[in-house]
Amino acid sequence: MTVSIDLGELAKHIGARLEGTTTQQHVSGIASLDRATSEQVSFFSNRAYRTELQKTQAAAVILKDDDRVDCPVAVLIMDNPYLGYARAAAWFNPVPPVVAGIHPSAVVDETAIIAASACVGANAVIEAHVQVGECSVVGPGSWLQTGVIVGQHCRLIAKVSLLTGTCLGNRVWVHPGAVLGADGFGLANDRGVWVKIPQLGGVRIGDDVEIGANTTIDRGALGDTVIEHGVKLDNQIQIAHNVHIGAHTAIAGCVGIAGSAHIGQHCMIAGGVGIVGHIEIVDHVHITGGSVVLQSITQPGVYSSGTPLQTNATWHRNYHRFKQLDELAKRLHVVERKVAQTS
Numbered sequence: 459m460t461v462s463i464d465l466g467e468l469a470k471h472i473g474a475r476l477e478g479t480t481t482q483q484h485v486s487g488i489a490s491l492d493r494a495t496s497e498q499v500s501f502f503s504n505r506a507y508r509t510e511l512q513k514t515q516a517a518a519v520i521l522k523d524d525d526r527v528d529c530p531v532a533v534l535i536m537d538n539p540y541l542g543y544a545r546a547a548a549w550f551n552p553v554p555p556v557v558a559g560i561h562p563s564a565v566v567d568e569t570a571i572i573a574a575s576a577c578v579g580a581n582a583v584i585e586a587h588v589q590v591g592e593c594s595v596v597g598p599g600s601w602l603q604t605g606v607i608v609g610q611h612c613r614l615i616a617k618v619s620l621l622t623g624t625c626l627g628n629r630v631w632v633h634p635g636a637v638l639g640a641d642g643f644g645l646a647n648d649r650g651v652w653v654k655i656p657q658l659g660g661v662r663i664g665d666d667v668e669i670g671a672n673t674t675i676d677r678g679a680l681g682d683t684v685i686e687h688g689v690k691l692d693n694q695i696q697i698a699h700n701v702h703i704g705a706h707t708a709i710a711g712c713v714g715i716a717g718s719a720h721i722g723q724h725c726m727i728a729g730g731v732g733i734v735g736h737i738e739i740v741d742h743v744h745i746t747g748g749s750v751v752l753q754s755i756t757q758p759g760v761y762s763s764g765t766p767l768q769t770n771a772t773w774h775r776n777y778h779r780f781k782q783l784d785e786l787a788k789r790l791h792v793v794e795r796k797v798a799q800t801s
Contacts (some may be wrong), residue, residue, distance in 0.1 A: 461550050462486040465518055468499070469534055472545040474520060478532035485517045488546050499534065501543035520546065544587040553613075556593045564596075579616070591628070603639070609665070623660025623677050627687070630663055638663070642676035642683075642699025642717060655679065657699060664688070670695065670711065679717070686723070704741065 463471070466481025481529060485500045491507055494500040494516035501520040502511045511519065511528050518532035520542040526533045529614035535543050547733040560566060570588040579598035584590070588602045591610035596602065599617040606620045609628040614620070618632045621639030632638070644655035659678020664687035669675070673695040675683055683697065686705040697703070703715075704723035713727055716735030721727070725739060728747035733739075735757045737751065743752060749763040768776070 461552065462661065465499075465532065468546065468549070471549055472520070472534065472536065472542040474534035474536040474542055476518070476532065476534055477526070479518065483517060483532075488543070489516070489551050491516065491519070499546060501539045501546070502529070503539040536588070553641070556595055561598075573610075597634075606639075619679065623682075624663070625660065627665035627667065629666050631668045633669065633671040633673075633693070636667070636669050637674045639677045640674060642679055644679050644693075644699065659683065659700065661685075664705065667691070673697075675701075676717075692729070692779045698735065710747070 462484050464481060465476055465479060465483045465485060468485065469476040472559055485497055485499050489495070489498045489500055491502065491510035491514040493501045494514060496515060496517050498515040498516055499518050499520065500514055502525055508528055511525070512530065514531060516531055518534050519529050520534040520536065520537065520539045521529060522537065522539060522785045523535050526535065534542060556574045556575065556577050558577055560572065561580040561582070563580045564578045564582040564584070566572065566578060567585045567586040567588070568588045570584045572584070572590045573592040575593045576590045579596060579600070581598055582596050582600045584596065584602045585604040588606045590596060590608045591612065593610060594608050594612040595614060596608070597614050597616035597618065600614045601619045602608070602654055603620065603622045605622050607625040609626050609630065611628055612626055612630045614632045616634045618634065619637045624639035639661045641657040644657055645652045646655055657677050657679050658751060659680055660682045661675050661677050662682045663685045667685055667686045669691045670693035672693055673691050675685065675697045676699045677683060678700045683698055683700055684702045686703060688706040689703050690708040692709060692711040694712050698717040698768065699719040700716060701715050702720045704721060704725065706723055707721055707727070708723040709727045710729040712729055713731045713732045715721070718736045719733050720738045721742065722739055722741035724742050726744045728745060730748045731745050731751065732750040737754040739751070739755045740758060743755050744760045746760065746762040749761065
């Protein structure tokens with residue numbers, strides 16, 4: 459379905475100021491600077507693409523006021539062009555409406571409470587005492603175990619597993635293959651033999667959370683694993699039992715968070731980060747990609763660890779020198795002690 463809007467209305471929708479053309483000019487999509495046509499808008503937020511900006515044939519470009527001098531077409535000026543891009547893209551690609559009903563192949567227990575406006579897809583399995591709220595979608599092949607609660611306007615895209623003890627707030631999106639509420643990795647050692655510890659808690663998901671494909675969130679051992687409002691989780695993230703993630707934190711793919719870690723609000727955790735268990739990270743912390751967090755972070759800021767990519771030969775030289783640091787430190791300590799004795 460093609461969605462068309464005049465530039466004046468689009469400017470109001472994204473919170474921009476239109477200059478350089480009439481407000482009645484219509485556009486019907488968004489594209490990159492080098493591909494946009496006279497019927498599309500584009501955006502500019504990275505100065506590495508200045509050449510593309512100067513040559514663009516878009517109807518208008520979303521950008522900052524400082525960058526308008528390099529734009530040959532109309533401009534939609536705002537302080538955060540990337541936010542404008544997000545709003546415009548959402549306008550041109552609206553979410554399909556919910557088609558209410560239960561597919562004939564779905565298996566729904568008679569004690570489940572499914573809102574009349576909800577949709578249950580093909581081959582979904584909904585067990586006893588499950589609740590699915592208004593206008594929510596349980597996608598094809600999804601499994602909702604006994605007692606699961608799904609709020610209003612949620613979307614379980616496909617093959618999503620919600621196990622007993624899982625509760626979703628409103629407007630939660632869960633992408634294919636995600637598993638919420640599986641047992642945490644709780645084991646006790648009996649003279650070299652591992653004994654499973656029953657996991658008795660649940661998983662609580664706040665409003666406006668998005669959970670990526672094949673991400674797993676384990677149930678708590680005793681209390682609950684908690685994901686607060688507005689958290690955004692990428693694909694293939696592992697969140698262990700009793701982890702608590704604060705509101706509006708964003709976590710990129712392949713992050714692993716060990717049990718009982720507490721992550722604050724408005725944090726950003728880049729891809730491949732590992733976080734050990736039983737530590738606390740305060741609000742407004744940004745952890746760069748590939749870092750390993752071994753202790754609590756008590757001050758907001760940007761944190762990094764690991765070795766950036768180098769040529770193999772350089773890395774080998776540095777590695778061998780790194781192995782000598784302890785011996786060098788001991789020798790330096792001897793020298794410092796001798797200097798102190800003679801001074």
